[in-house]
Amino acid sequence: MKIVNMKVHSIAIADPPLRSSYGLHAPYALRSVLEIESEDGIVGIAETYGGDAPAQALEGLRTRVIGADAYKLTGELAHLVEGQGAGFARSQTYLVPGENPLDTATRTYAAIETACLDLIGKSVGKPICDLIGGRVRDRVPFSAYAFYKHAGGDGERNDVRADEYGEVMTPEALSREVKQMIGHYGFGSVKLKGGVLEPKLEIETIKRLRSELGPEVPLRIDPNCAWATNTSVVVGKELSEELSHGGYLEDPTSTLEGMSEVRKQLLAAGVTTPLASNVAITSFADLPQSVGLDSVQIVLCDSHYWGGMRQVQHLATLCRVFNLGLSMHSNSHLGVSLMAMAHVAAATPHLTYSCDTHYPWQSEVDEIIVGGRVPVTDGCVTIPDKPGLGVELDYDQLARGRERYSRLTYRKRDDEAEMQKHVDPTWKRILPRW
Amino acid sequence: MKIVNMKVHSIAIADPPLRSSYGLHAPYALRSVLEIESEDGIVGIAETYGGDAPAQALEGLRTRVIGADAYKLTGELAHLVEGQGAGFARSQTYLVPGENPLDTATRTYAAIETACLDLIGKSVGKPICDLIGGRVRDRVPFSAYAFYKHAGGDGERNDVRADEYGEVMTPEALSREVKQMIGHYGFGSVKLKGGVLEPKLEIETIKRLRSELGPEVPLRIDPNCAWATNTSVVVGKELSEELSHGGYLEDPTSTLEGMSEVRKQLLAAGVTTPLASNVAITSFADLPQSVGLDSVQIVLCDSHYWGGMRQVQHLATLCRVFNLGLSMHSNSHLGVSLMAMAHVAAATPHLTYSCDTHYPWQSEVDEIIVGGRVPVTDGCVTIPDKPGLGVELDYDQLARGRERYSRLTYRKRDDEAEMQKHVDPTWKRILPRW
Numbered sequence: 098m099k100i101v102n103m104k105v106h107s108i109a110i111a112d113p114p115l116r117s118s119y120g121l122h123a124p125y126a127l128r129s130v131l132e133i134e135s136e137d138g139i140v141g142i143a144e145t146y147g148g149d150a151p152a153q154a155l156e157g158l159r160t161r162v163i164g165a166d167a168y169k170l171t172g173e174l175a176h177l178v179e180g181q182g183a184g185f186a187r188s189q190t191y192l193v194p195g196e197n198p199l200d201t202a203t204r205t206y207a208a209i210e211t212a213c214l215d216l217i218g219k220s221v222g223k224p225i226c227d228l229i230g231g232r233v234r235d236r237v238p239f240s241a242y243a244f245y246k247h248a249g250g251d252g253e254r255n256d257v258r259a260d261e262y263g264e265v266m267t268p269e270a271l272s273r274e275v276k277q278m279i280g281h282y283g284f285g286s287v288k289l290k291g292g293v294l295e296p297k298l299e300i301e302t303i304k305r306l307r308s309e310l311g312p313e314v315p316l317r318i319d320p321n322c323a324w325a326t327n328t329s330v331v332v333g334k335e336l337s338e339e340l341s342h343g344g345y346l347e348d349p350t351s352t353l354e355g356m357s358e359v360r361k362q363l364l365a366a367g368v369t370t371p372l373a374s375n376v377a378i379t380s381f382a383d384l385p386q387s388v389g390l391d392s393v394q395i396v397l398c399d400s401h402y403w404g405g406m407r408q409v410q411h412l413a414t415l416c417r418v419f420n421l422g423l424s425m426h427s428n429s430h431l432g433v434s435l436m437a438m439a440h441v442a443a444a445t446p447h448l449t450y451s452c453d454t455h456y457p458w459q460s461e462v463d464e465i466i467v468g469g470r471v472p473v474t475d476g477c478v479t480i481p482d483k484p485g486l487g488v489e490l491d492y493d494q495l496a497r498g499r500e501r502y503s504r505l506t507y508r509k510r511d512d513e514a515e516m517q518k519h520v521d522p523t524w525k526r527i528l529p530r531w
Numbered sequence: 532m533k534i535v536n537m538k539v540h541s542i543a544i545a546d547p548p549l550r551s552s553y554g555l556h557a558p559y560a561l562r563s564v565l566e567i568e569s570e571d572g573i574v575g576i577a578e579t580y581g582g583d584a585p586a587q588a589l590e591g592l593r594t595r596v597i598g599a600d601a602y603k604l605t606g607e608l609a610h611l612v613e614g615q616g617a618g619f620a621r622s623q624t625y626l627v628p629g630e631n632p633l634d635t636a637t638r639t640y641a642a643i644e645t646a647c648l649d650l651i652g653k654s655v656g657k658p659i660c661d662l663i664g665g666r667v668r669d670r671v672p673f674s675a676y677a678f679y680k681h682a683g684g685d686g687e688r689n690d691v692r693a694d695e696y697g698e699v700m701t702p703e704a705l706s707r708e709v710k711q712m713i714g715h716y717g718f719g720s721v722k723l724k725g726g727v728l729e730p731k732l733e734i735e736t737i738k739r740l741r742s743e744l745g746p747e748v749p750l751r752i753d754p755n756c757a758w759a760t761n762t763s764v765v766v767g768k769e770l771s772e773e774l775s776h777g778g779y780l781e782d783p784t785s786t787l788e789g790m791s792e793v794r795k796q797l798l799a800a801g802v803t804t805p806l807a808s809n810v811a812i813t814s815f816a817d818l819p820q821s822v823g824l825d826s827v828q829i830v831l832c833d834s835h836y837w838g839g840m841r842q843v844q845h846l847a848t849l850c851r852v853f854n855l856g857l858s859m860h861s862n863s864h865l866g867v868s869l870m871a872m873a874h875v876a877a878a879t880p881h882l883t884y885s886c887d888t889h890y891p892w893q894s895e896v897d898e899i900i901v902g903g904r905v906p907v908t909d910g911c912v913t914i915p916d917k918p919g920l921g922v923e924l925d926y927d928q929l930a931r932g933r934e935r936y937s938r939l940t941y942r943k944r945d946d947e948a949e950m951q952k953h954v955d956p957t958w959k960r961i962l963p964r965w
Binding site: 231233415 | 602660665666667815818819822880
C-alpha cells in the first residue's frame with residue numbers, strides 16, 4: 098500500500114475564552130490535519146496539535162512518507178518513539194501541550210501512525226481498534242470537562258461563537274455549566290479545570306458539584322500545578338470525600354518530587370485520593386522516578402503526544418504492571434481526534450477512568466468531518482461500524498478552517514499573552530500561585 | 532473475517548538427549564499446532580507448547596473462536612492476558628516452560644493471537660511484523676544454543692535421529708559442538724545451557740569458547756538456577772571477562788531475592804555482567820519486584836507464554852523504560868514457532884540481544900512446513916516477502932507428527948523422569964545443586 102501523496106492542513110477553530118492556570122484560551126485553537134493517500138486513491142487522516150511548528154515537523158518527514166508502504170512506515174520511523182529523543186523526561190510544567198519541543202518527535206510520529214492505521218483500516222474495511230489488538234469496549238466513556246470562563250462573542254472576539262455557557266467565574270455558574278453539559282451529552286463523570294479561582298472557591302465548586310450531582314458521580318479537579326504542596330494537601334484533605342467514588346486530584350502541584358510530597362502527606366492524614374498527572378509525567382522517561390517516589394497513581398495518556406496508539410497501549414500495560422491507573426488527556430480538538438481517542442481507548446483494556454475531552458467546547462460550524470459532529474450519548478462515543486477512524490474529511494469545512502488559520506496573526510498557542518491582552522496586562526503564570 | 536473452523540493438532544518431534552538442570556530431554560518433544568480457517572477458506576496457523584493439557588486449553592476456547600471475527604477475537608479474549616489470571620507472579624523455578632498451569636491462559640491466548648494475525652496477514656497479503664507496528668529489522672539474529680548431551684540413536688531411542696553432534700559431556704566436546712553449529716548456521720553469539728556439569732567444568736567450557744571463538748563473540752550461560760548464590764558469585768567473577776562483550780549470566784540461582792543477592796555481590800566485586808532471566812521472571816507480575824531489587828537486568832521474553840506478540844511489544848517498552856535489556860527465550864520448536872519468533876522480534880525495536888532458538892536441535896524430517904526448514908543464514912532468519920507468518924503447513928508432515936504423538940506413552944514433558952529412566956534412577960532435581 099504505497100503512499101503517493103501527503104497533505105498537511107493547518108486550521109483554526111473557534112475556542113471559547115476558557116481559563117486555566119496557563120492563562121486564557123485564544124479565540125481560535127490551532128489544529129493540524131494530516132492526509133496521506135495511497136496509490137489506489139484511499140486517504141488516511143489524522144488530527145494533531147496545530148500551528149506552524151507541528152505542521153513543519155510533519156512536512157519535514159515528507160520524503161520518508163511519500164513512497165513508503167503504509168504497513169511499514171511506522172516501523173521505519175520507530176526511532177522517533179524509541180530512540181534517544183523519545184527517551185528524555187520532558188515535564189511540561191511551563192509549556193502547554195503541543196508547544197513542548199521535546200515531544201515534537203513523538204507528536205509527529207503519532208499523527209503519521211494514526212493516518213497509516215486509518216488508511217489501512219479503510220483499505221481492509223476494518224475499524225482501527227480492531228487493527229491494534231481488538232476492541233475491549235464498543236462505547237468509550239468520556240468525562241464532562243468544566244472550565245471557569247469568560248463570556249464569548251464580545252469585543253475583539255466578535256467572530257467567536259457566543260457559546261451557550263456564558264460567563265462562568267463562580268461556583269454557582271460552574272455548577273450550572275456542568276449540568277448544562279451533562280444535559281447535552283449525558284456525561285457520567287466530571288472534571289473541573291482548576292487553578293483559576295482562589296482555592297477556597299474551587300473547593301466550594303467541587304463541594305457544590307458533589308451536592309448537586311449526588312454522591313456517586315466521579316469528580317476530578319486539575320489546577321495544572323497552581324498550588325504549593327501545602328495548599329495541595331489542604332485541598333486534598335478538604336475534598337477527601339468529594340474526590341472519592343472514582344475521582345482524583347490531578348497535578349495539584351508541579352514536579353514529581355512535589356507530587357510525591359503531597360501524596361505522602363495526604364496518606365499520613367488518611368486521605369487516599371489518588372493523584373493523577375499529565376504534567377509531571379508526559380513521557381515514558383518520567384515513569385521510573387514516579388514509581389520510585391509514588392508521585393502519581395494515575396497517568397493521563399494522550400496518543401497525540403505519547404507517540405501514538407500503540408505507545409498508549411504499551412503505557413497501559415506498564416501502568417497495569419506497576420499498579421497505576423490510566424486516564425486520558427485532551428486538548429481542544431475536532432472529531433478526527435475524538436475518534437482516534439475513542440479507537441485507542443476501545444482497544445486498551447487497562448484504561449481505568451473515563452477520558453477527558455474538550456469536544457463540547459468546539460462547535461458544529463467548525464467540524465471538518467462529513468456529516469457533522471461525532472455523537473456523544475450517555476457520555477460515550479460509540480465505535481461506528483465503519484473502517485479506519487470511521488470518519489471522512491469534509492473538504493469545504495477543511496478549507497474554511499484553513500482560511501481562518503491564514504487570517505490569524507498567531508501561529509502557536511500562548512495562553513499567557515492572551516491573558517495579558519484581555520484580562521490583566523501584568524498577568525504572569527506564577528507557580529505556585531497559591 | 533469470520534472464523535468457521537478450528538483444528539488443534541498434537542504432534543511429537545524427535546529431540547536429542549539434551550541435558551539441563553531440569554534433567555534430560557525425552558526422545559520426543561511435544562508441540563501443538565493450531566489452525567483457524569475463515570469463511571473464505573484462508574487458514575491461519577500457530578505452534579505452541581505440546582501435550583494434552585495445552586491442546587485441551589485451546590479446545591476449551593472452541594466456542595469462543597468459532598464464529599468470531601479474526602480482527603476482534605483478540606480483544607474479546609483480552610481478559611486472558613489482562614485479567615486476574617494473567618496478573619499473578621508465577622515463577623517456574625520448578626516447572627519446565629509449558630508445564631506451568633499458571634500461564635495456561637497467556638499461552639492459550641498467544642497461540643490464538645498468532646493464528647489470527649497469520650490469518651489476517653494472509654487475507655491482506657502482508658507479513659505479520661508489518662501488521663503489529665512495522666518491522667524495524669528484516670533479519671533477526673539468533674544465538675547458537677549449545678547443550679551438554681548424550682549421544683542419540685541408541686537403545687530405546689532407536690527411532691531418534693543419531694544427531695551429528697554425538698555425545699557432548701566435556702568442555703572440549705561442547706566447544707566442538709558449538710563450532711559445528713556455527714559452521715552450519717553462522718551464529719554470531721553463543722548460549723551454553725549449563726547447570727549440568729560441575730561449575731568448574733562449565734567455567735572451563737566458557738573459557739574454552741572464548742579462547743576458540745575469539746574475543747568478540749557474545750557468550751551467555753544459563754544453568755537454570757542450579758547454583759547457590761555464592762556459587763553464582765564465584766562463577767560470575769571467574770567469567771567476568773568472558774561474559775562481557777554483549778553476553779550475560781542467565782538465571783544462575785533461583786528467586787528474585789537470590790538473583791538480587793548475586794547482583795549485589797557481583798557489583799561489589801566490580802563485576803558488571805548483567806543477569807538475565809526467564810525463570811525468576813516469567814510474567815509481568817514479576818517485574819515490579821525485580822525492578823525494586825535490581826534482580827534482573829535482561830528479561831527473556833517469549834511470545835508463546837507471555838501472552839503473544841503484542842504483549843511482548845508491551846514488555847519491550849517496559850524494559851526500555853526501566854533500563855532493562857530484552858532477549859528471547861526458546862523451547863524445542865519447529866518452523867512455525869521460529870517464524871512467529873522472527874516476526875515479533877522484527878517488530879520490536881527494543882530487542883537488545885540475539886534470540887535463543889532450539890531450532891538446530893530439530894530435524895528436517897520432522898518439519899511441518901511446506902518446503903522444509905526455515906533457512907538460518909549468518910545466524911539470522913530473514914523475514915520473507917510472504918503474507919502472515921510466511922509459512923504454510925505441510926499436511927503430510929503434520930499427519931506424521933500426529934501419528935508419532937499418538938504412539939507415545941507420555942503426554943507432557945518430564946525431564947526428571949527421563950533422567951531417572953536413562954541416566955540415574957535416583958536422580959532428583961535439587962536446587963541449588965552446587
